Amino acid sequence: MHLLDWHDVAESDWTSLIEQSLLNGADRRRLENTHLGKSVGLVFFNDSLRTRVSMELAAASLGATSVTVTPGSGTWGFAWEKGVPMLGAEAEHIQEAVGVLSRYVDLLGVRLFASGTDLVKDMQDNMLKQFAAASAVPVLNLESASRHPCQALADAAVLTRHFSGQPKGKKFVLSWAYHPKPLPMAVPHSTLLMAARLGMNVTVARPDGFELDPEVMKQARQSAAASGGSVEEMNRQDSAMEGAHIVYAKAWGGKARYEDPAIEVRDRQAHSDWRVTRHLMALTNGGGQGKFMHCLPVRRGVVVDDDVLDGAHTLHLEQAEYRLHAQKAILSWLWERNKKSSDSGGTVSASSNPAANHP
Numbered sequence: 115m116h117l118l119d120w121h122d123v124a125e126s127d128w129t130s131l132i133e134q135s136l137l138n139g140a141d142r143r144r145l146e147n148t149h150l151g152k153s154v155g156l157v158f159f160n161d162s163l164r165t166r167v168s169m170e171l172a173a174a175s176l177g178a179t180s181v182t183v184t185p186g187s188g189t190w191g192f193a194w195e196k197g198v199p200m201l202g203a204e205a206e207h208i209q210e211a212v213g214v215l216s217r218y219v220d221l222l223g224v225r226l227f228a229s230g231t232d233l234v235k236d237m238q239d240n241m242l243k244q245f246a247a248a249s250a251v252p253v254l255n256l257e258s259a260s261r262h263p264c265q266a267l268a269d270a271a272v273l274t275r276h277f278s279g280q281p282k283g284k285k286f287v288l289s290w291a292y293h294p295k296p297l298p299m300a301v302p303h304s305t306l307l308m309a310a311r312l313g314m315n316v317t318v319a320r321p322d323g324f325e326l327d328p329e330v331m332k333q334a335r336q337s338a339a340a341s342g343g344s345v346e347e348m349n350r351q352d353s354a355m356e357g358a359h360i361v362y363a364k365a366w367g368g369k370a371r372y373e374d375p376a377i378e379v380r381d382r383q384a385h386s387d388w389r390v391t392r393h394l395m396a397l398t399n400g401g402g403q404g405k406f407m408h409c410l411p412v413r414r415g416v417v418v419d420d421d422v423l424d425g426a427h428t429l430h431l432e433q434a435e436y437r438l439h440a441q442k443a444i445l446s447w448l449w450e451r452n453k454k455s456s457d458s459g460g461t462v463s464a465s466s467n468p469a470a471n472h473p
């Protein structure tokens with residue numbers, strides 16, 4: 115059983131993992147050394163602060179050993195193409211690299227961002243699926259081209275805590291923000307799906323040309339219909355903010371980056387005023403009582419103004435903290451589920467259809 119996306123995970127497991135994350139947050143020594151002797155391999159194809167540090171500490175807290183690998187930096191470079199003679203710079207194929215690592219460890223975490231060159235492959239998370247298919251142990255998605263499940267669970271726990279267990283019915287604005295680079299869609303996709311699943315009334319505010327993946331929008335609407343929430347889209351940031359309980363800012367690139375990057379750059383720059391300011395936050399619920407969220411890292415003065423981040427109405431550091439609590443819950447759950455699966459001689463799949471750059 116892998117965890118590549120929350121989509122195929124049962125509602126009972128999802129809500130239980132939110133609860134476990136909250137319990138871990140309330141008692142940091144909870145679950146201490148419950149998985150002594152286990153080992154985790156963390157493969158980071160891309161940079162990270164929060165995910166890397168919180169995964170290493172989550173494993174240590176459970177009594178497990180972690181090993182972090184940054185491919186091509188102190189390891190061989192990995193080739194991905196199948197059936198192509200490896201005459202380039204890469205000395206090792208991902209098939210052997212993952213095959214070997216999964217004989218050393220009990221779980222593999224992988225961060226593998228979007229290619230930015232193949233829209234279909236990126237939206238379907240094909241490279242992540244290839245990685246998982248080569249592994250003999252559970253694989254945990256540490257942010258792929260299209261999903262960031264660890265961030266989504268941490269954020270769900272933070273929202274549940276902030277609204278005293280009742281996020282349902284609250285207005286959640288997922289706001290596009292300008293960024294000098296065309297960042298991937300993993301965080302906005304997972305954030306939208308998470309808020310819809312919690313039954314929140316979600317508004318996706320983004321300029322025209324910066325729509326999220328239509329399949330993700332459809333999945334979010336279905337999820338909202340089941341949870342009692344709603345999903346709508348707007349192309350104005352100020353109207354979207356009115357009455358919001360939560361403003362979750364995130365930059366992402368337009369689809370045009372895959373067809374004509376120059377057009378995407380032109381369109382993105384045309385919206386460089388999409389930044390969360392104190393004035394916009396004043397439009398939120400209760401005359402400015404709405405809270406600001408961001409997964410981090412965030413560019414001050416570009417995505418959001420300093421006075422919003424430094425003010426009293428923000429949850430961004432709590433979100434980062436809950437990455438640790440959520441990942442302890444996920445590691446423990448994956449190991450327990452896989453133990454049951456191997457004890458019964460069967461296979462359990464949290465992602466029976468495994469899942470499908472943000473700085």
Ligand code: CP
Nearest residue numbers: 162163164165409410
């Ligand atoms: N939010 C998040 O995943 O942060 P890092 O990229 O630093 O891991």
